[in-house]
Amino acid sequence: xxxxxxxxxxxxxxxxxxxxxxxxxxxxDGFHVRANWPGRTSSTQVLLxxxxxxxxLLLPEGVMALFTSFDVVLIxxxxxxxxxxxxxxxxxxxxxxxxxxxxxxxxxxxxPRPPRLATTTESPDEGELNDSSDASSGESISAHGSLTxxxxxxDPTVP
Numbered sequence: 010x011x012x013x014x015x016x017x018x019x020x021x022x023x024x025x026x027x028x029x030x031x032x033x034x035x036x037x038d039g040f041h042v043r044a045n046w047p048g049r050t051s052s053t054q055v056l057l058x059x060x061x062x063x064x065x066l067l068l069p070e071g072v073m074a075l076f077t078s079f080d081v082v083l084i085x086x087x088x089x090x091x092x093x094x095x096x097x098x099x100x101x102x103x104x105x106x107x108x109x110x111x112x113x114x115x116x117x118x119x120x121p122r123p124p125r126l127a128t129t130t131e132s133p134d135e136g137e138l139n140d141s142s143d144a145s146s147g148e149s150i151s152a153h154g155s156l157t158x159x160x161x162x163x164d165p166t167v168p
Contacts, residue, residue, distance in 0.1 A: 010112060012079045015119040023076055024115065026062040027119070028079055032057065035111045042067060044082035057081075081116065083108045 014024045028042065044053045044067050055067050087103060097165035 010081050010108075010116060012081070013119055014076055014078055014117055019075075021068050022064055024068060024074075024075065025060065028081075029061060029064065031059075031114065031115050031117065032081070033115075035115060037061065039083050041082050041084055042113065043075040043082060044068075045078045045080065046072065046076045047074055052080075054080075054082075081112050083112070095166055096167055101142075 012028070015027050018024045018027060025044075035057065037056065040057040041054050042057055042060045046052065046069075050069065050072055053067050053069055060067055083104060085100065
């Protein structure tokens with residue numbers, strides 16, 4: 010099963026840890042992790058149980074680039090059972106559900122985090138909104154920007 014490595018991680022160990030967090034429940038018998046590198050660098054492959062113990066063994070010495078993808082594979086060495094068609098199909102029919110249960114259900118493709126909105130702490134001062142009154146006409150502008158007529162203080166029925 011092939012997965013692209015997370016592009017937001019800037020260290021190779023962070024990318025490996027991202028994969029290992031997804032494979033916590035996986036029983037490591039027969040599973041291998043392969044890291045695919047850009048350019049001419051050959052892929053590196055290590056047993057899953059070894060990667061869980063020491064993730065740096067997946068990284069070749071002297072390579073500063075970051076790998077681009079992972080392959081998680083199940084390797085079964087049953088040479089004698091693969092001689093006949095019937096036994097081969099029986100082994101494949103048991104290996105595929107086992108692989109899916111242990112690995113396929115656990116892995117999720119990388120999706121970058123959504124961008125965060127910039128927080129603005131500036132808010133208009135309420136004093137600025139209330140100070141915008143027209144002294145000559147007695148009209149004032151409310152906080153919502155609507156023009157309110159002057160109040161008649163002599164008439165108690167007018168709000």
